[in-house]
C-alpha cells in the first residue's frame with residue numbers, strides 16, 4: 001500500500017516508515033532531517049551543542065482512507081543553557097499541550 005503519496009509532510013520532516021499495525025489502524029513514523037535544528041521549547045532558541053537525544057511523541061491524526069491514523073514523531077531534546085533544564089523541541093505543527101496535530105492531514109494531504 002503506497003499511502004506515503006497521500007501525505008505531504010511538513011518542511012524539514014520525512015516519513016521514515018508507515019505501518020498498518022492493526023487492520024483499521026495506520027502508524028506513520030516521522031523524523032526531522034538532521035540539517036534542520038530543533039527549537040528549544042524553554043527559550044525558543046536553537047541550541048547547537050546541547051543535544052541530548054530523542055524522544056518519540058505519539059499523536060493521533062484525523063482518519064484517512066477509513067482508518068485511524070497515529071503519528072510517531074521523533075522530537076529532539078536539548079539541555080537549555082539558560083536554566084539548565086532538559087526541553088523537548090517545539091514543533092509548530094503539533095499542538096503544544098496534547099501534542100495532537102491540528103488537522104495534520106487536512107493541511108498536508110496532497
Ligand SMILES: [Zn+2]
Pocket residue numbers: 040041042043044045047079080081082087
Ligand atoms: Zn533553551
